[in-house]
Amino acid sequence: MNLPMVVLPQLFNHISTSGTVSTSGTAGTANTSGTAGTVGTVGTAGTLLREERIMAQCIAEAYKYRGTVSPNPCVGAAVVVDGDIVALEAHQRCGSLHAERLAIGSALTRLSGMSSTSETPSTSETPSTPETPSTSETPSNTGTLPVGSELFITLEPCSTHGRTPPCTDIIISSGVKRVYVAILDPNPRHSGGGIDILRNHGIHVSVGVMAESATTLLAPFAKGIATQTPYIFAKIAQTLDGYTTDSFGTSKWITGLPAREHVHALRHGADAILTGIGSILADDSILDTRLHTTTTPAQHRNPSVIIADTHCRTPLSSKIVQRYASQLTNAGENGGANGGENGGKANADMLYILTGEPQHAPQVQKLNNLSSRISVITVATETENNTPRLNLLHMVQTIYKLGFNNVMLEAGSTLTSAMLHENHIDAIHMFIAPKLIFGGTNALQTPQPPQGIKLNNATTLQLKHSQQIGEDALLEFNVFRV
Numbered sequence: 395m396n397l398p399m400v401v402l403p404q405l406f407n408h409i410s411t412s413g414t415v416s417t418s419g420t421a422g423t424a425n426t427s428g429t430a431g432t433v434g435t436v437g438t439a440g441t442l443l444r445e446e447r448i449m450a451q452c453i454a455e456a457y458k459y460r461g462t463v464s465p466n467p468c469v470g471a472a473v474v475v476d477g478d479i480v481a482l483e484a485h486q487r488c489g490s491l492h493a494e495r496l497a498i499g500s501a502l503t504r505l506s507g508m509s510s511t512s513e514t515p516s517t518s519e520t521p522s523t524p525e526t527p528s529t530s531e532t533p534s535n536t537g538t539l540p541v542g543s544e545l546f547i548t549l550e551p552c553s554t555h556g557r558t559p560p561c562t563d564i565i566i567s568s569g570v571k572r573v574y575v576a577i578l579d580p581n582p583r584h585s586g587g588g589i590d591i592l593r594n595h596g597i598h599v600s601v602g603v604m605a606e607s608a609t610t611l612l613a614p615f616a617k618g619i620a621t622q623t624p625y626i627f628a629k630i631a632q633t634l635d636g637y638t639t640d641s642f643g644t645s646k647w648i649t650g651l652p653a654r655e656h657v658h659a660l661r662h663g664a665d666a667i668l669t670g671i672g673s674i675l676a677d678d679s680i681l682d683t684r685l686h687t688t689t690t691p692a693q694h695r696n697p698s699v700i701i702a703d704t705h706c707r708t709p710l711s712s713k714i715v716q717r718y719a720s721q722l723t724n725a726g727e728n729g730g731a732n733g734g735e736n737g738g739k740a741n742a743d744m745l746y747i748l749t750g751e752p753q754h755a756p757q758v759q760k761l762n763n764l765s766s767r768i769s770v771i772t773v774a775t776e777t778e779n780n781t782p783r784l785n786l787l788h789m790v791q792t793i794y795k796l797g798f799n800n801v802m803l804e805a806g807s808t809l810t811s812a813m814l815h816e817n818h819i820d821a822i823h824m825f826i827a828p829k830l831i832f833g834g835t836n837a838l839q840t841p842q843p844p845q846g847i848k849l850n851n852a853t854t855l856q857l858k859h860s861q862q863i864g865e866d867a868l869l870e871f872n873v874f875r876v
């Protein structure tokens with residue numbers, strides 16, 4: 395099972411998303427499937443420059459940890475010595491070591507011969523967990539890299555103390571004199587600061603290698619910094635004539651099994667899945683990640699689920715509530731994002747119900763008392779056509795404060811179209827099934843269609859990628875705000 399091509403659209407012409415990382419002879423092949431990458435020799439042929447191929451591997455490595463690093467950015471890094479990538483690492487979990495620190499530590503370990511035999515896999519082949527720290531976290535990984543070593547990082551290194559010490563310190567002390575950075579830190583308070591420190595220490599820094607791909611990788615982090623709201627991508631499955639539910643209320647199944655498997659891969663990479671109470675009531679869906687052709691346990695990761703539910707109608711007997719009520723709180727079990735203000739439940743896979751009801755409402759109390767993995771949060775409401783609805787801006791701001799940068803919207807037409815109308819959606823993954831049903835619900839129309847807008851005022855989408863998945867088509871769009 396390959397994770398979606400969409401994650402690396404700018405690399406699409408150059409690298410495939412299947413197989414292992416290849417750096418010898420041919421153009422680099424980046425693996426985003428969540429399996430371990432190999433560490434190998436940097437080749438010279440292919441359509442990408444040598445530096446681009448190495449950076450592409452760093453980006454692919456970083457993508458493996460989407461969903462577990464938020465609210466931190468996805469970052470990958472590599473150390474190259476004498477043309478060989480001796481360490482390829484990524485930031486794996488909010489609060490754990492940054493990619494460049496891991497890569498330098500891993501390289502020092504490998505070069506010192508402590509774990510460099512073929513029988514002993516590199517840290518990138520056995521991603522560390524909080525219980526089994528990476529070898530590079532051990533104090534023995536001090537020292538300097540050989541003369542001529544190069545460091546590649548997808549994001550400018552941090553230069554300030556956060557949850558971890560500044561990465562510029564370890565880069566300087568490693569002795570590396572050549573650093574390649576894909577993009578600057580999007581946070582204006584830090585942007586350029588790390589680069590300046592390195593240059594002031596005589597390190598040659600090149601910025602901009604694979605910048606477009608790294609910008610895509612960092613889009614959720616950058617949007618969060620700029621707007622304090624999450625990056626939201628909507629998944630829509632529709633028939634060729636535009637219907638997401640037939641006129642009998644059925645939407646199972648519009649697409650075929652391969653497309654549905656792809657949706658599970660999308661869920662796997664999201665920090666959280668946002669849905670509407672309409673879908674919960676209609677489908678009683680469980681919204682977990684089920685990948686049938688998994689190769690690593692990490693592919694079973696379940697993102698948290700968020701339900702937009704103005705009147706707190708989520709039934710206690712629903713499968714989604716029962717799924718969370720039956721789980722004990724076990725921080726870190728699923729590696730979900732949640733390092734925000736609600737830091738006490740960091741990394742837990744949670745069910746959040748966002749409602750307009752006050753905390754003392756009986757149904758709110760019943761749901762909150764069911765499990766520490768269920769949290770009902772009151773958000774602001776507004777009234778439209780005499781009907782109270784959640785204030786969507788406050789809703790997405792609340793979701794961001796929970797620590798979620800990258801959210802997948804999997805809702806029916808009501809919530810999806812409202813989110814689109816209010817410009818909260820950044821990308822759309824539109825699955826189109828080769829079926830005609832001549833009636834039903836269209837996800838892009840509000841139930842009470844507005845007047846509509848003139849074509850020359852249309853919201854502009856950019857087609858990023860298209861592919862056939864089984865019998866269905868997948869179109870991926872960026873949404874530009876006009």
Ligand SMILES: NC(=O)c1ccc[n+]([C@@H]2O[C@H](COP(=O)([O-])OP(=O)(O)OC[C@H]3O[C@@H](n4cnc5c(N)ncnc54)[C@H](OP(=O)(O)O)[C@@H]3O)[C@@H](O)[C@H]2O)c1
Pocket residue numbers: 629630631632637638639643644645646648669670671672673674676677702703704705706707782783784785786804805806807808809810812813
């Ligand atoms: N084909 C697909 O891709 C796909 C995906 C998902 C679902 N579906 C289908 O869609 C159908 C359900 O669609 P639906 O439209 O009834 O449900 P929905 O979009 O999932 O949920 C809509 C509900 O969200 C709540 N909501 C809260 N604040 C809102 C706001 N500001 N704006 C809009 N909604 C807000 C409203 O209920 P309250 O006001 O009561 O809170 C609203 O009725 C099901 O048949 C399901 O199978 C299809």
